[in-house]
Amino acid sequence: MQNEESKDGIFGIVKSVALALLFSFLTTVIFAVVLRAAPIPDKAVYPITQVLKVLAIILGTLAFTRGEKGWLKGGGVALIFTALSYVAYSALGGVFTVSWFILVEVLISLAAGVLSGILAVNLKR
Numbered sequence: 001m002q003n004e005e006s007k008d009g010i011f012g013i014v015k016s017v018a019l020a021l022l023f024s025f026l027t028t029v030i031f032a033v034v035l036r037a038a039p040i041p042d043k044a045v046y047p048i049t050q051v052l053k054v055l056a057i058i059l060g061t062l063a064f065t066r067g068e069k070g071w072l073k074g075g076g077v078a079l080i081f082t083a084l085s086y087v088a089y090s091a092l093g094g095v096f097t098v099s100w101f102i103l104v105e106v107l108i109s110l111a112a113g114v115l116s117g118i119l120a121v122n123l124k125r
Helices: 002-037 042-064 070-093 100-122
Strands: none
């Protein structure tokens, strides 16, 4: 029984990360179109993309996190999503740099994942 619960937890994390990546990709494409059409200041781009990433983590975590240890599952979703999205955005941009921004991004993402994981396992479905 323990092994099956472990598989369900891992599969839930994988589905959560996949949904978060899909949502993030779609919202990034939409935001890029909006950027071309609207005069959004450069200073606003990073915070807006951060909000979109947090929303992606929350959506993915709430959609597929069940059972116990929601904080751990949500944190796992956040860390995996952040790593994969950072690599993907770096590859698309052609630049892979490590700065203190990534630490801030990881901490914000981790907080969003942990909190949404706690919320997800305590929601009545």
